[in-house]
Amino acid sequence: KAGVTQTPRYLIKTRGQQVTLSCSPISGHRSVSWYQQTPGQGLQFLFEYFSETQRNKGNFPGRFSGRQFSNSRSEMNVSTLELGDSALYLCASSLGGTGNQPQHFGDGTRLSIL
């Protein structure tokens, strides 16, 4: 069974630009979650999508948005990039029905803001 696939693996952007990251979950998984990981802050929850609806949201500004398609694939968009947005962005999928399923992580997208 293929794992969670994130593209691209690396991105370099400049301040003020916007970026879109993509995540394909494990087949049959309906929940997709996004996290930001930085050395100082650990794993920070951004949002979770289940059946094309945002089910949970973390404490990030509105510049961070996402969506989920009918095939469960998800995209995350960050607008007006800031230097502090440099981080590893991780996507995770789960079966998602009960909210008590383990997460399976992709390899991440490393975003660098110049």
Added chain:
Amino acid sequence: QKEVEQNSGPLSVPEGAIASLNCTYSDRGSQSFFWYRQYSGKSPELIMSIYSNGDKEDGRFTAQLNKASQYVSLLIRDSQPSDSATYLCAVRELTFGTGTRLTIIP
């Protein structure tokens, strides 16, 4: 109070000894608990799930859950240098601790 708290470490353990990692959580209604291992530069990978009070063993790993005291722990027996990583505790699906960095000393 953070929802999930872990000692950030680093925790250094001699090779062959038992490594003990601890995690406390604030939501008494939590029903599911997970341990993930994250090697430097890699993404987290699931190593244990536990849902009921008591111990759950999987090879050299044992997860312990005490809902009354609101803590969950992970024991690694016969620690190996390959166990050196950051260990993340998660409560329910989405709430992660900041992780404990474990170093196994040969």
